[in-house]
Amino acid sequence: MQETDINLLVGGPQGGGIDSAANMISMAFSLAGYNIYGIREYHSNIKGRHSYIHFRIMHKRPRSLKYPVDIMVALDPDTLFEHMFDVSSNAKIIYDTSFDKFELKNARMITSDTMESIRNELKSRNLTMDVHGILDYFRSVGAIPIAMPFDKLINDYVPEGPATRYYNTLGAGTTLAILGLDIEHANEGIKYAFRKKPSVIDSNLRVIKAAYDYVDRSEIKPEQLKFYPVIPRMLLTGNDAVAIGKLMGGLRFQTYYPITPASDESTLLENHEDIKFLGNETKNLKKGGLVIVQCEDELSAVNMANGGALTGARSATATSGPGFSLMAEGISFAGMTEIPLVVTLYQRGGPSTGLPTRNGQSDLLFALNTGHGEFPKMVISSGDMEECVYDAIKSLNYAQKYQMPVIHMIDKTLANTMDLVPEIDVKKVRIEKYKENNNHENYKRYNLNTDDGVSPYGVFGKDVFWMTGDEHNELGHVTEDTSVRDKMMEKRMRKLITADKEIPMEDRAVLYGDKNADITYITWGSQKSLLLDAIDELKKDGISANLLYLRMFAPFPSEYVGEVLKKSNLIIDVESNMTAQAAKIIRMNTGIEVKNSILKYNGRHMTIDEVIKSTKRIMGRELEMVVLENGS
Amino acid sequence: MEKSVEKYNYRSDITIDWCPGCGNFGIVSAVTQALTDMKMDPTDVVAVSGIGCSGKTPHYLNIAGAHTLHGRSIPYAVGVKLANPKLNVLVMGGDGDLLSIGAGHLVAEGRRNSGIVVLLYNNAVYGLTKGQAAPTMPLNEKVKSIPRPNILDKINPATLAMASGYSFVARGFSSEIKQLSMLIEKAMKHKGSAIIEILQPCPTYNDVNTLDWFRKRVYKLEDDKTWNPVVNDKSEEEEKFNKGYNLSLKWGDKIPIGIFYENNTVPSFPERLSKIVPDYIKYPPSDQDVSDKDGYTIVDPIKTFIEKEIE
Numbered sequence: 001m002q003e004t005d006i007n008l009l010v011g012g013p014q015g016g017g018i019d020s021a022a023n024m025i026s027m028a029f030s031l032a033g034y035n036i037y038g039i040r041e042y043h044s045n046i047k048g049r050h051s052y053i054h055f056r057i058m059h060k061r062p063r064s065l066k067y068p069v070d071i072m073v074a075l076d077p078d079t080l081f082e083h084m085f086d087v088s089s090n091a092k093i094i095y096d097t098s099f100d101k102f103e104l105k106n107a108r109m110i111t112s113d114t115m116e117s118i119r120n121e122l123k124s125r126n127l128t129m130d131v132h133g134i135l136d137y138f139r140s141v142g143a144i145p146i147a148m149p150f151d152k153l154i155n156d157y158v159p160e161g162p163a164t165r166y167y168n169t170l171g172a173g174t175t176l177a178i179l180g181l182d183i184e185h186a187n188e189g190i191k192y193a194f195r196k197k198p199s200v201i202d203s204n205l206r207v208i209k210a211a212y213d214y215v216d217r218s219e220i221k222p223e224q225l226k227f228y229p230v231i232p233r234m235l236l237t238g239n240d241a242v243a244i245g246k247l248m249g250g251l252r253f254q255t256y257y258p259i260t261p262a263s264d265e266s267t268l269l270e271n272h273e274d275i276k277f278l279g280n281e282t283k284n285l286k287k288g289g290l291v292i293v294q295c296e297d298e299l300s301a302v303n304m305a306n307g308g309a310l311t312g313a314r315s316a317t318a319t320s321g322p323g324f325s326l327m328a329e330g331i332s333f334a335g336m337t338e339i340p341l342v343v344t345l346y347q348r349g350g351p352s353t354g355l356p357t358r359n360g361q362s363d364l365l366f367a368l369n370t371g372h373g374e375f376p377k378m379v380i381s382s383g384d385m386e387e388c389v390y391d392a393i394k395s396l397n398y399a400q401k402y403q404m405p406v407i408h409m410i411d412k413t414l415a416n417t418m419d420l421v422p423e424i425d426v427k428k429v430r431i432e433k434y435k436e437n438n439n440h441e442n443y444k445r446y447n448l449n450t451d452d453g454v455s456p457y458g459v460f461g462k463d464v465f466w467m468t469g470d471e472h473n474e475l476g477h478v479t480e481d482t483s484v485r486d487k488m489m490e491k492r493m494r495k496l497i498t499a500d501k502e503i504p505m506e507d508r509a510v511l512y513g514d515k516n517a518d519i520t521y522i523t524w525g526s527q528k529s530l531l532l533d534a535i536d537e538l539k540k541d542g543i544s545a546n547l548l549y550l551r552m553f554a555p556f557p558s559e560y561v562g563e564v565l566k567k568s569n570l571i572i573d574v575e576s577n578m579t580a581q582a583a584k585i586i587r588m589n590t591g592i593e594v595k596n597s598i599l600k601y602n603g604r605h606m607t608i609d610e611v612i613k614s615t616k617r618i619m620g621r622e623l624e625m626v627v628l629e630n631g632s
Numbered sequence: 633m634e635k636s637v638e639k640y641n642y643r644s645d646i647t648i649d650w651c652p653g654c655g656n657f658g659i660v661s662a663v664t665q666a667l668t669d670m671k672m673d674p675t676d677v678v679a680v681s682g683i684g685c686s687g688k689t690p691h692y693l694n695i696a697g698a699h700t701l702h703g704r705s706i707p708y709a710v711g712v713k714l715a716n717p718k719l720n721v722l723v724m725g726g727d728g729d730l731l732s733i734g735a736g737h738l739v740a741e742g743r744r745n746s747g748i749v750v751l752l753y754n755n756a757v758y759g760l761t762k763g764q765a766a767p768t769m770p771l772n773e774k775v776k777s778i779p780r781p782n783i784l785d786k787i788n789p790a791t792l793a794m795a796s797g798y799s800f801v802a803r804g805f806s807s808e809i810k811q812l813s814m815l816i817e818k819a820m821k822h823k824g825s826a827i828i829e830i831l832q833p834c835p836t837y838n839d840v841n842t843l844d845w846f847r848k849r850v851y852k853l854e855d856d857k858t859w860n861p862v863v864n865d866k867s868e869e870e871e872k873f874n875k876g877y878n879l880s881l882k883w884g885d886k887i888p889i890g891i892f893y894e895n896n897t898v899p900s901f902p903e904r905l906s907k908i909v910p911d912y913i914k915y916p917p918s919d920q921d922v923s924d925k926d927g928y929t930i931v932d933p934i935k936t937f938i939e940k941e942i943e
Contacts, residue, residue, distance in 0.1 A: 300706075
């Protein structure tokens with residue numbers, strides 16, 4: 001039997017329960033021993049606009065998404081049109097019979113630009129501009145539309161209604177039934193998805209029954225699905241993973257101002273201020289809770305986090321591009337006054353408000369250069385769930401150890417990816433604190449007598465000392481003395497040299513795959529797992545590829561990256577931005593120019609099919625640079 | 633730190649470079665007087681300032697001091713206070729710093745009520761940048777440092793503080809040092825956030841609101857023995873707020889100084905947090921162990937985030 005590899009898409013109006021459907025499907029499959037990998041796409045809108053979840057379901061842990069999809073659930077007619085190009089030639093498409101009368105011109109939530117390409121396709125095939133037309137289109141490409149009377153089915157099983165509230169469960173339940181999952185797993189999925197609303201569990205279970213009964217009675221032949229033993233895992237998004245890592249890493253003070261796609265992290269933490277601790281070995285320790293402050297703006301958020309850090313508390317803030325722009329001055333202050341500050345930067349499509357709910361990796365150079373003046377800062381990036389967890393711990397470590405701002409970058413794709421993560425290892429990363437001050441009598445906050453640039457860190461509440469964003473002397477008082485200025489600048493920057501020497505290469509840049517491969521991919525962030533899958537796929541076609549994966553941009557691992565690239569053959573830079581920013585940083589640090597790139601800046605995540613296709617085009621010398629276009 | 637708080641000198645040995653006759657001298661005296669009277673352990677108090685002449689104040693005090701960014705003194709102070717609620721945190725900011733570039737934070741702090749003390753230095757000009765009009769300068773006022781009469785109108789700091797929800801609102805005068813030090817002491821003992829608007833001359837740039845101009849106009853609220861702005865019961869809240877609010881608006885020939893409003897019935901942010909995080913005051917963020925003896929995390933990710941687990 002061929003290994004299960006299902007790509008599934010559930011689409012519907014925002015606010016129409018897509019999240020619950022996603023949670024339910026994930027839980028059901030995970031209980032059957034499967035792994036899931038899903039990405040949520042949505043508009044900057046509360047209710048009405050089109051949103052969808054794209055899942056990949058496999059027994060081994062999937063690391064990327066693939067188009068076309070094998071099964072699509074349309075909770076509204078718009079979904080049929082929005083995703084007309086996303087289905088495979090034998091895909092099953094579940095939709096409501098009541099869509100039959102729907103005309104394309106009434107799909108008001110489809111943006112005019114998208115509408116135009118849909119019209120053009122239907123017109124070119126002489127099809128009607130309505131649901132009949134789109135269904136004919138699907139049949140013509142070999143897909144199988146499955147009409148279900150949503151309202152009638154739901155009314156039969158949940159007469160109290162309203163039926164519209166259960167479309168998501170009906171759609172998800174039907175999917176599970178068609179894919180051959182038994183009803184018990186589906187029921188467990190419901191109990192998980194609605195664990196915070198127990199009053200609606202019973203009615204949703206009845207809708208699941210409606211879905212299974214319907215598939216049973218119909219002519220649809222469900223798939224045969226193998227079941228596997230279940231191991232404990234956590235269903236995490238990137239936002240969740242960072243939150244968990246921060247808390248494990250000793251975060252006790254976090255500030256934020258609401259912004260997509262960053263605030264899910266802070267609100268999750270806000271929900272867990274009363275921390276639960278490990279057993280006996282922590283009995284005699286001072287254990288308290290976490291403080292989360294929702295601030296009036298990002299200026300407040302960054303500077304309040306700085307203030308918290310002055311007491312010795314491990315402090316952080318989380319934001320996205322627009323908020324990060326506002327934080328620049330506070331980051332410069334943290335650099336100047338040597339405050340251990342962690343900023344988690346969730347990138348979305350820019351510039352300006354840009355694509356507020358879509359993916360982007362266009363803030364790398366900005367993060368690297370943020371804040372006026374020259375000061376040391378660290379810029380690190382995560383590419384999968386485990387890295388989100390452990391890098392969050394390391395960020396807090398680096399910030400205190402080197403007394404400087406640390407910018408931890410995540411992209412929207414990773415932030416909103418759903419992934420089943422095997423047990424988190426509480427002993428993987430040690431917590432490292434700041435170099436403590438023991439000389440309380442004659443304390444000099446900025447003691448110059450240090451080889452590594454790191455002066456002992458006194459804290460408010462224990463020490464009397466001063467600090468200022470002006471250039472300062474060892475005591476922290478303002479000075480404009482030329483020689484003190486030089487010494488302070490050099491002391492601060494020396495910390496970056498120290499970090500460069502101390503941090504192991506595996507935390508900075510990693511070469512995955514065969515050293516002597518024909519192709520070397522370069523990437524960072526969420527494309528990591530996708531390219532690892534791509535390498536496996538290409539191998540099947542006899543193409544050998546490896547991946548130089550970047551995790552730390554400041555201090556940049558110049559020597560290592562230079563060595564790897566000098567030995568590489570065809571180098572392809574893969575990034576979700578327009579100007580190949582990581583490649584620019586490589587050139588700046590190593591002098592090596594990376595000529596080939598696969599770039600995407602339409603705000604959607606990359607999928608493995610388009611990356612492989614583009615790789616082959618570059619290999620065939622057809623193009624030096626390919627811009628990817630997948631996504632709805 | 634073992635320091636005798638009996639004989640402690642709260643003034644540092646840094647040379648003060650404010651202009652002769654600056655109102656800031658009186659503020660430094662009142663602050664050191666209050667700290668002396670309270671026998672304050674110098675490690676229990678932190679001075680936080682922004683930018684401008686006022687921003688230099690922490691350097692002149694022999695207590696922990698953070699001279700931060702323009703407009704951002706309140707966020708820094710709140711960060712310090714909420715991470716270590718045992719600390720007394722004083723904000724020292726000018727009218728431009730707190731009412732223009734930092735006005736959003738000043739307003740937001742009213743509803744947060746973290747328990748910081750805000751000293752708002754009001755001399756109606758931006759001194760350090762050579763005397764431009766500050767947000768407290770009235771419309772059409774012409775001081776010598778501005779080229780034409782002021783084209784913007786003024787904000788009344790005490791009234792804004794009342795409207796923003798500060799639970800302690802007062803006004804002082806930099807030459808009434810005894811009263812000012814009493815106000816600072818009361819503000820520091822108040823649980824919620826306090827704000828004291830401090831009227832002061834700028835002898836270099838403001839030739840209208842001079843020392844004499846203020847002396848002729850100010851009168852002390854506490855001289856009226858019936859004046860009682862303290863709310864200890866919710867039933868008194870509306871009446872006392874209205875009285876204090878109306879009084880704060882008074883300006884002209886007679887300018888009231890003293891406490892406008894003190895409400896002890898509003899829970900402070902630390903008190904609100906304690907309801908969610910039971911050990912917050914005992915082990916605040918600044919005073920927690922974050923790792924075990926081997927350096928590993930003490931947080932149980934599964935138990936804490938149990939709803940994310942799937943078995």
